[in-house]
Amino acid sequence: MSLDRRPSRRQFGALLLALLSFASRRAYGSGRSPKDNGLGGTGYVSPLPDPDNGIGGTGVVGTIRGFGSVIVNGLHVSYPSEVEITVDGMAADAASMRIGHVASFVATREGGRFTTKKIQILREAVGAIEAISGRKMQVLGQKIELGGNVKSDGLVVGRHVAVSGLRMPDQTIVASLVEPVEPGVLQVVGTVTRAKDGRLQIGGQPLSGVAESMVGRRMVARGALSGAALDVSHIAGDAWLPRGPTRFLAETYLESHGSTATTASGLDLPQTGDMRFQGVVRAVIGFELSPAGGWAIQSFRTTETLGAHGSAGERRGEIETPGATNGGGAPASEGSGAGPGFGVPGNLDGAPQPGDFGPGGGFGPPGLPGPHGFGGRGGFGGPGGLPPMPRR
Structure with a gap:
């Protein structure tokens, strides 16, 4: 007597379900690793961590590293000639963008490439240099370290500058670009705290006219x-993450606190998977808001390690060597990184070069609802937000 070894319909269905489940897990896992987007056969590899490569929009926040398109966090994003660009809430053209600026935008995939229609640039401090010593200075009470190749030549007490950069956990700004500006309205961006004397402040700058x-x-x-206080005439929440998307690719300094990692602006992210470190690091993180309402980490790439202490300037070393280039000159309508400034130098062809970039970035608390989220109504320069900076 022979045995019938053919699987039953129920057994076959169970086997098929298992194979599909395995394939799904493999596909999702592959989303954690960079993969080729096939952009013109250039071999460009997207840093986006999500499996669909940002379909539906990915909020991007980080330091501009190059042009040709705009290059932020390793992502190459093109934009149309009618792109909406603001610098400190003021309308600007593409030529106003500089390598070292901190940009915020929503990237969507269209026709095999990533594009955006709106780019916002916000500078962390705009005012006169109050003190300077070596690679450190103070503007509006903010402690500032000049990152990497940010030049100090020409920076003197009394000179008015606009500082772009990323805050560390101790609220020191690591400058990625310092631009000379004409005297005018002063600006400071940061977390409001209470000083020992009871006054409200941002960094070391006392504020007046600010609500509790x-x-x-x-x-x-x-x-x-x-006097010593900044008499505030306009104030609004800084929408750090672009509104709308639920997935993000962002650059920040973080500090480890056991099972969580906290950004300098106070956003708590779970230290799961590959996101394990001690002390303070700078990193580019891919994360999304999960259906359950928590943050899901999808990718984590450390670019700088500071050790156990927040502002360990003597131990800071730029360890990232940017590899992204634009492969050609930027059209005149696109930012070239050229122009007056003491920041990260741009190249004549708009492409970044190894060693051009000091630590930098730009990050604040989330401007979207969700766990640990805060940030006030109205994005910067948008409805309910601040009016644009007056022209200098």
Whole structure:
């Protein structure tokens, strides 16, 4: 007697379900690793961590590293000639963008490439240099370290500058670009705290005319000095993450606190999977808001390690060697990185070069609802937000 070894319909169905489940897990896992987007056969590899490569939009925040398109966090993003660009809330053209600026935008995939229609640039401090010593200086009470190749030549007490950069956990700004500006309205961006004397402040800058409800929130404050205090005439929440998307690719400094990692602006992210470190690091993180309401980490790439202490300037070393280039000159309508400034130098062809970039970035608290989220109504320069900076 022979045995019938053919599987039953139920057994065959169970086997098929198992194979599909395995294939699904493999596909999702592959989304954690960079993969080729086939952009013109250039071999460009996308840093986006999500399996669909950002279909539906990915919020991007980080330092501009190059042009040809705009290159942020390793992602090459093109934009149309009618792109909407703001610098400190003021309308600007593409030629106003500089390598070292901190940009925020939503990237979507269209026809095999990533594009954006709106780019926002916000500078962390705009005012006169109050003190300078070596590679450190102070503007509006903010402690600033010049990152990497940011030049110090020409930086003197009394000179008005605009500082782009990323805050560390101790709220020191690591400058990725310092631009000379004409005297005008002062601006400081950061978390509002209470000083020992009871006054509200951002960094070391006392504020007047600011409501108690602002304590603990990252704000954009503008005004004029009245004695030692910044007399605030306009204030609004800084929408750090672009509104709309649920997935993000962002650059920040983080500090480890056991099972969580906290950004300098106070956003807590779970230290799961490959996101394990001690002390303070700078990193580019891919994460999304999960259906359950928590943050899901999808990718984590460390670019700088500071050790156990927040502002360990003597131990800071730029360890990232940017590999992204634009492969050609940027059209005149696109930012070239050229122009006055003491920041990360741009090349004549707009492409980044190894060693051109000091530590930098730009990060604040989330401007979207969700766990640990805060940031106030209205994005910077948008409805309910601040008016644009006056022209200098």
